[in-house]
Structure formats: structure tokens, C-alpha cells
Amino acid sequence: MKKNKNIYTKAVLGLGLIVAIAVIPACKKSFLNVPEQGKQNSAVFWKTAEDAGKGVSAIYGNLRSWENTAFPAIAIESMGSDDAEKGSTPSDASFFNDFDQFNVDPAQGNIGGFWSGQYRNINYANQVLDNVPAIVMDEALKARYLAEAKFVRAFSYFRLVRAFGNVPLRLTTPKDANVDYNLPQAPAAQVYAQIEKDLTEAAEILPQTYPAADKGRATKGAALTLHAKVAMYLKKWSDVATYTNQVMGMGYSLLPDYEKVFRLENENGPESIFEIQCVLLPGNPDASNSQYSQVQGVRGTSGVDGGGWGFNVPTADLAAAFEPGDPRRSGTILFRGTTTPEGDVIPKVGDNPMYNMKSYVPFKLYISNFNEGAQQNVRMLRYSDVLLMNAEAANELGNTGQALSSLEQVRRRARQGNPDILPAVTTTDQTALRAAIYKERRVEFAMEFDRYFDVIRQGRGTAVFGPKGWKAGKNEVWPIPQTEVDLSGGVLIQNPGY
Known part of the structure; x- marks a missing residue:
């Protein structure tokens, strides 16, 4: 069993940093179909509007990499939850059991894989943000490219900070190996503040929709939805309500048939807010690399x-x-x-x-x-998440009527016209309604790599995951990759308990 390699990427990993010197081809959407740039040096790149477009396409293309969607993501974002377990045969990839039972070694390779995958996304975004401003091109398109890069950078830092807590905050591509490469960890609060800044600025520029050729790019709705999610983790309930209310006015809708949400014919459909774009390109298995x-x-x-x-x-x-x-x-x-x-x-x-x-x-x-x-495609942000975040925020703010209304929209779709199942939630007790929303989140987003962190941010880690070995004061975060700690010469500090 062996993962595919993306032969178009040349990168160097070290000290929490990926330095990319190539642009990778991405997905089936026309905006992502770029020629191979595997041997194009960055010193002669970033000259034209076409270069800027290729640079942004590379960001999207890397999102579907092994590190972002396969074993590393499963290990970090799914395996700790009560929704998922290893699977396969007992002897195959038994390391997943260490994540499932919270016995993982900081040197385990998938921890480093997830870490490097997110920093590679961030590096591609930073290259766009550092180099595109100087390119002479249409200013409106330039602003949109920069906003797309900020969205992906925020998306990747969100995945990092909820997985590891304090992480290096790299906002530019490094120029001096003696100064720029070995950054210390920033406090989680500082990382979250930067995520919010990037999303605020992205939402101001990104369009609500794109023409068909550009469908799948980050939108204003994606930036607002991700910002609502970040605010939910920070318990900024007024902000969650504000951002979700905005998205609820943008024309998204729930598909009538829940199972069909995840089928190929409904990719980037009316319920989709952001998806990682994947592709099968006939005659090109290496570019068709999503696993x-x-x-x-x-x-x-x-x-x-x-x-x-x-x-x-x-x-x-x-x-x-x-x-x-x-x-x-x-x-x-x-x-x-x-x-x-x-x-x-x-x-x-x-x-x-x-x-x-x-x-x-x-x-x-x-x-x-x-x-x-x-x-x-991998569904990352869906409209039902907006509704349930809105319900949770409304309940925390004492707006019971709004909470019940948003919750009911999700349950009504699940009911699919059958009045004999899934009765409407009617409780006005805040604690009982909170529990109902938590339960709804579980069944609505099961197997979508969200449950583990959802339970932790709700403060229920011990109650839900304790029987699996989860311990408060340690397992709120995963260990920093030991390889990164070692390479840093002690600049990076291992998380407590590991």
C-alpha cells in the first residue's frame, strides 16, 4: 500500500516550512487546468497575469493532496472521534489504532504529514500574496486572487490551530535562512486573530458566485461561513449569528435528498459552500491524484x-x-x-x-x-453547517425562536416529506436545546472530519472520548511532530503530556 506522488511538486520540508519552487497542475475546472510547471524556477516566475493565475491554481491543486485528504487528515481529524475507527484488516496500518486510543507517538509520520500539508498550502498562498501585488494586471482580478489566497491560508491555519494549538505563524515566504526559517510557535489566540483578519479581508473582495468555468473557487459565502466556524470555536456567538445570517441571505439551499449531496452530479451544488476540487483526467493518472x-x-x-x-x-x-x-x-x-x-x-x-x-x-x-x-470532491463547508451554527449561536444568545427555526430547516430536509419521523424539536430550555443541536451536528456531519474537534470545543471531551483514553489537559490537541521539534533545535515546544 503506497500513496501516489505528485510528480509536479518539488519542495523542501524543514522546521515547519515548505519552500515550493514549482507550480502544480490542479483539477478539472478550467481555472485549474494549467500546464506542467515542474521545472519552472520561481526566480523567473511571477511576471505576468498568467503566472498569477497559475500560482492561485496551484493553491487549489495542493488542497487535494494525500496530506490534506487521505491518511494524515484521517488520523488527525477523524480517528479520535467516536464516529470512526481504523477499518481495513487488523494488521494493515495499525498505527491508526494509536490515534483512536490516544496512544500516538509524536514521531508518527502522519502527524508530520498533516502538519507539512497545511504549511505547504500556506506557503503557496504566501507566494501569491508576496508576488502578485507587483504584477501589472487587471486590478480587480488581482484583488480577487489575493482574497482567494487569504481564504486558503485561513482555512489551513484553522486546521492547524485546532489540531495543534500553538503553531508557527508564517505570513510571508522566507528570504533569509538564518532569520526566517525557524519561527517559534505563536499563541493560539494570535493564530486565530490572523485567521479572522484574513477572512474579513477575503469576504470584502470575493464574489458570491462565479461563471461556470470558475466554479469551485472560494466565494464570499465560503469566507463568511469559515469565519462563523472560527467564531464558534472562540465562542463569539454574536459574530457567529452575524456571519451566518449573512450567508443565509445569499441563496444557498438544501438538496431535498441528503444522500445525493455527496454524489458526483451535485458537486458544487446549491448546498455546497466550499469543496476541495478533485478530478479524473483521462490519460493522466499522475494528475488524477486524489486518494x-x-x-x-x-x-x-x-x-x-x-x-x-x-x-x-x-x-x-x-x-x-x-x-x-x-x-x-x-x-x-x-x-x-x-x-x-x-x-x-x-x-x-x-x-x-x-x-x-x-x-x-x-x-x-x-x-x-x-x-x-x-x-x-471533498465537501468541506455545507449550508446545513451554516444553519446549525446559526441555531447554536441563537440558543446561546437566548433567541430560542431563531434557534428552533434554523434547527428545523435541517431536520425538515432529513425528514424528506415523511411526517412520521424526526419530529420537530420544541423545547425552549436552553440546556436541552443545546443538547439537541449537538446531537443534530453529529448525525448531519458524521464522517466529514468534524466530530472530533466539535466535541472538544463543546467541552465534552472527557464525557464522550474518555472511554477511549482521552485525557483532559493533554488530548485537546495532538502532539507537535517530533521531527519538527528536533529540526528546530528546541525552538518549537512540544505540547504538554507528549
């Missing part, structure tokens, strides 16, 4: 070329968390012995009783010599 679907796919499916790897599978506890009749259960969990809405028969026997339905791609779309499901 998000492959690593989570049904393992050893008979008659399918290779099948999936079968990792990051739902738990029995998650399966039991859905209310009777909730169609989100089958829209989230792909059970052995069932037939998918797309007609794929899942054998009754196999390594695991269930798999992640949200990463599923119909088997007929698998192509030999390509990663299975390489074309599956």
Missing part, C-alpha cells in the same frame, strides 16, 4: 478493479446515534449486504461491516490504473 475516496472505499469488492482500501469506517456507536427512520443513516453508512442507490451490490462478507458512504463513488466509474474515485 480521498480510494482509501475509504469498500475493501476487496468482487469484480471491481482493486476496490478500495477500507479505512476510516463508521462505528457501531455512530450507527446507533441516528433516530429511527432517519435517512441520513443510509446516506452516511454503507452497510455490507446492501445495494447502493446507484446499483452497486455490497457483498455480505468482508473485512468491515460498514464503510463511509459520503466518500463513495459508483464502481462503474472506476478506471484501471487510476485511483478509485479520484473524481470525488
